[in-house]
Amino acid sequence: xxxxxxxxxxxxxxxxxxxxxxxxxxxxxxxxxxxxxxxxxxxxxxxxxxxxxxxxxxxxxxxxxxxxxxxxxxxxxxxxxxxxxxxxxxxxxxxxxxxxxxxx
Amino acid sequence: xxxxxxxxxxxxxxxxxxxxxxxxxxxxxxxxxxxxxxxxxxxxxxxxxxxxxxxxxxxxxxxxxxxxxxxxxxxxxxxxxxxxxxxxxxxxxxxxxxxxxxxxxxxxxxxxxxxxxxxxxxxxxxxxxxxxxxxxxxxxxxxxxxxxxxxxxxxxxxxxxxxxxxxxxxxxxxxxxxxxxxx
Numbered sequence: 001x002x003x004x005x006x007x008x009x010x011x012x013x014x015x016x017x018x019x020x021x022x023x024x025x026x027x028x029x030x031x032x033x034x035x036x037x038x039x040x041x042x043x044x045x046x047x048x049x050x051x052x053x054x055x056x057x058x059x060x061x062x063x064x065x066x067x068x069x070x071x072x073x074x075x076x077x078x079x080x081x082x083x084x085x086x087x088x089x090x091x092x093x094x095x096x097x098x099x100x101x102x103x104x
Numbered sequence: 105x106x107x108x109x110x111x112x113x114x115x116x117x118x119x120x121x122x123x124x125x126x127x128x129x130x131x132x133x134x135x136x137x138x139x140x141x142x143x144x145x146x147x148x149x150x151x152x153x154x155x156x157x158x159x160x161x162x163x164x165x166x167x168x169x170x171x172x173x174x175x176x177x178x179x180x181x182x183x184x185x186x187x188x189x190x191x192x193x194x195x196x197x198x199x200x201x202x203x204x205x206x207x208x209x210x211x212x213x214x215x216x217x218x219x220x221x222x223x224x225x226x227x228x229x230x231x232x233x234x235x236x237x238x239x240x241x242x243x244x245x246x247x248x249x250x251x252x253x254x255x256x257x258x259x260x261x262x263x264x265x266x267x268x269x270x271x272x273x274x275x276x277x278x279x280x281x282x283x284x285x286x287x
Binding site for chain 2: 058059060061062063065066067068069080081082083088090092093094095
């Protein structure tokens with residue numbers, strides 16, 4: 001019975017991993033695009049600075065806080081979405097740049 | 105008589121210079137004292153994982169100020185915000201280990217404690233290009249001793265990107281209040 005439960009748990013994990021996807025976010029023109037994201041647990045935000053100025057992408061929401069560091073033009077950073085809920089991604093340098101993210 | 109007037113003028117200028125110098129010395133990190141035992145006396149309002157720096161940052165605020173701000177009042181004078189760093193636990197690959205929610209795991213004691221404090225009129229002593237309302241910044245080692253060679257222009261510069269009244273030069277405190285206000 002225990003072996004069956006472990007196998008089932010492993011199968012679920014593998015299935016989740018197989019369904020995980022990368023969601024690309026661009027920053028051209030000082031705008032995150034898209035600025036609203038509905039994702040599944042396990043998905044990954046791929047933050048691409050395709051703009052001509054430096055940006056940043058930190059999560060300010062309590063319980064979800066992460067800052068992968070600043071992004072110079074041409075740089076890419078990633079945020080793995082492992083916790084369900086709603087949070088906001090912001091650029092530290094430009095306070096109008098925001099992404100609303102829901103992880104289901 | 106002429107010599108006497110000259111001497112009085114020189115003394116007057118010297119006294120004025122000393123007064124200005126003393127005022128300048130008061131503007132800056134020395135206005136902020138280290139809040140001993142902040143991790144117990146203050147309220148936690150944020151945790152930020154910094155995988156690039158391999159640290160976990162904890163954010164605290166003094167409780168009276170939090171209470172006032174949560175009630176909808178402007179962030180009061182005397183408010184002290186703390187940003188305190190701990191090392192992240194690393195995995196075998198040398199990268200930060202994470203829990204089931206993808207959160208990094210802090211370990212050990214504090215390695216650096218940085219403060220942001222608001223005092224009435226404090227901004228008046230700063231030039232326009234290095235003035236964030238009435239906030240001052242100070243950095244301390246874990247034992248509470250000031251970090252002597254800390255440069256504060258980066259604090260002023262970065263926090264200056266949050267100038268609106270609701271943000272009040274804060275990155276995490278304003279969103280926390282937005283999400284946790286009473287009434």
